[in-house]
Amino acid sequence: MKRILHWVVKALTAFDWPLLMLLVLMTILGMTVMHSAVGGTDWRFADQSRNFLIAFIFMWVAAMMPPPxxxxxxxxxxxxxxxxxxxxxxxxxxxxxxxxxxxxxxxxxxxxxxxxxxxxxxxxxxxxxxxxxxxxxxxxxxxxxxxxxxxxxxxxxxxxxxxxxxxxxxxxxxxxxxSFRLLAPIALAVVVGLGTLVYYETDICQPDVDWVVLHDYQKYRVCTLLDPSSDPLGKGFHTIQSMIAVGSGGLYGKGYMMGTQTHLDFIPERTTDFIFAVYAEEFGLYGGVMLLVLYAVLIARGLAIAARAHTQFGRLLAGSMSMMFFVYVFVNVGMVTGILPVVGVPLPFMSYGGTALLTLGVACGILMSISRYRPVRT
Missing domain, CATH: 1.20.58 (Methane Monooxygenase Hydroxylase; Chain G, domain 1)
Known part of the structure; x- marks a missing residue:
């Protein structure tokens, strides 16, 4: 009995409770938006519920593993x-x-x-x-x-x-x-490259121009970002429809399950890469800001764990996991709102998909492991 009680106590103390509360809140919000995106409780809704459960189990296992x-x-x-x-x-x-x-x-x-x-x-x-x-x-x-x-x-x-x-x-x-001094030339090269891309967009986006380092579909995604209207019913359709959905939500949104772009099937991949368009159409600007604030708090909690970590390994890993969440959100929201090309990055805890949720769950478990770890002093 004592052994079972000890195991239960150890399991409960494996969690970082502020982080866990944030994740529970985002899970509820994610399932709510998924219910609207699929129009009810069909197999995708049930699968996503199962995916969250599996991700939670893997998060718990990772949280039980000490950083050493x-x-x-x-x-x-x-x-x-x-x-x-x-x-x-x-x-x-x-x-x-x-x-x-x-x-x-x-x-x-x-x-x-x-x-x-x-x-x-x-x-x-x-x-x-x-x-x-x-x-x-x-x-x-x-x-x-x-x-x-x-x-x-x-x-x-x-x-x-x-x-x-x-x-x-x-x-x-x-x-x-x-050193930041080593990054400055890279940043300068990126800025110059982007400026050149925008300036010569008409010439380099011609069908017979080979970009060498990118596949044709990747080239067309970048060119569509620069001018979505060049192929509004083809490669620019995703970007145009998601921007219409986000803009039509206004300040307050159209209301839960009331998104016309969503429920008339204008938003492609609305349960995966473009689920933020569903959310923004139904909850508006205020809802979008609230969601971004939740992500910011989640990232801030991860960085706080990194700052208090007791080892260099823990600090670097926790910092990386936290910034990974930032990149997920930045890239997904950027491509939905038309400021980044479509690259197939899901929105954390919102997009449908078991593999991405599993990865995010393990990342959160690692953060919890680092948060609770106290090295034994000899």
Whole structure:
């Protein structure tokens, strides 16, 4: 009996309660919007309920694992992730023009999702091992560790997931001590590149112009962002309809289950990538701001956990997990409102999908593990 009671107490203390309360609130909000997006309680609503339950279980398991154990597992998890990506490259299954899945016989998985967690774990482990003795070479090695999975995911092609993996890994490198002076030339090159893209948009978006580094569909997504009206019934349809939905919500929204763009099937992928358009149409500007405030509080809680972490590994990993949430929200809301190209990034705890929810659940569990960890003093 004492052993069972001890286990229950340990399970309950594994949670970071402020973070858990935020997640419960966002789960309720997410399921409410999903109910409206699907128009009732069909199989997608039931599946999403199941996905939340599975994500909660994985979050709880991750929260029970102390950071020293996570740190020891990091190189092995990273190596397994890269090996699975190589398996996708040679033996992967293709669907809708992309080779992203690997059939292991008993289950079909998308290995790129686990790299969102394993890459920052590996880099946090690396910088923890070299803290106090960091050299330029160490940052180059970290860059290679990040570039390997990023390149393999881009080759699938899956630019959205690749950007998320890159962002989560880059945050670890930056928090690890990367000098801002080294970032300035990169930032300047990005600004110049974007300016050139906008200035020469008419010329470089011609069908016979090959962008070399991007696939044709990725090129058209960027060109559609610059001028959605160039193909309003084709490649620009997603962006135009989502912007109409967001704008038609006004200040207060049209009301729950009253979104015309949503329920007349004008919003494509309304349960996944474009669910923010459903939310904004029905809850308006005030509702959208409230949702962004909730995300901001969630990110702030994660950064507070990172600031109070007792190890370099914990600080870097918690900071990366927190910023991963920021990138998710920024990219998704940006593409729905027409300021970023459509790259297939879900909105955390709102979009339908089990794999993304599982990844987010593990990330939250890691934050809870770091929050409750107290090193044993000898």
């Amino acid at each position: 154990l996570l740190m020891r597992l990091s190189p092995y998890v990273y190596a397994m992730g890269v090996a699975l990506l190589l398996g996708v490259e040679f033996f992967g299954e293709t669907s809708k023009g992309a080779t992203r899945w690997l059939d292991l016989g008993f289950v079909r998985i998308q290995p790129s999702e686990m790299l969102k967690i394993s890459v920052p774990m590996m880099l946090a482990w690396y910088f923890h091992r070299h803290q106090g003795t960091l050299r330029v070479l160490d940052f180059l090695v970290a860059g290679v560790l990040l570039a390997i999975p990023f390149t393999l995911i881009v080759m699938q092609p899956d630019l959205g997931t690749a950007l998320l993996v890159f962002a989560s890994g880059f945050c670890v490198i930056y928090f690890g001590g990367l």
